[in-house]
Amino acid sequence: MRPHHLLLTGVILAISGAAAFAEPYAGGAVVETKTAKGTILTDAKGMTLYTFDKDSSSASACYDDCAKKWPPLEAKKGDKAEGDYKPITRKDGTMQWSHDGKPLYRWQMDKKAGDMTGDGVGGVWHTAKE
Numbered sequence: 001m002r003p004h005h006l007l008l009t010g011v012i013l014a015i016s017g018a019a020a021f022a023e024p025y026a027g028g029a030v031v032e033t034k035t036a037k038g039t040i041l042t043d044a045k046g047m048t049l050y051t052f053d054k055d056s057s058s059a060s061a062c063y064d065d066c067a068k069k070w071p072p073l074e075a076k077k078g079d080k081a082e083g084d085y086k087p088i089t090r091k092d093g094t095m096q097w098s099h100d101g102k103p104l105y106r107w108q109m110d111k112k113a114g115d116m117t118g119d120g121v122g123g124v125w126h127t128a129k130e
Helices: 003-021 065-069
Strands: 030-035 038-043 049-052 086-089 093-101 123-125
Touching: none
Parallel strands: none
Antiparallel strands: 030 038, 049 123, 086 093
């Protein structure tokens, strides 16, 4: 085998190792992502997910204006629970993903993958962590 083939094999192994960490959960809707703040949950596009202190177990308290600012992470009918991830039904009949019983949301002010500007908002919004 020529030296450049060995290098290419190493690159492929490195890429496949990274992909194993980024394996999606919740039907592909959630990815566990390593950051300087630890392992956080993001959506499939890398946007940070959040939890809301006012939610009760497996029930959202965020509707109307709140849900415009903090869009729920949508689950589809027929999505099944997977480990700590479970689709829940919102009071308006739509479905939302939850992690450990906490509904998951995005934040309207996060503009690109990796933004975490919603962490700590109002003292009640927190980055979702594994």
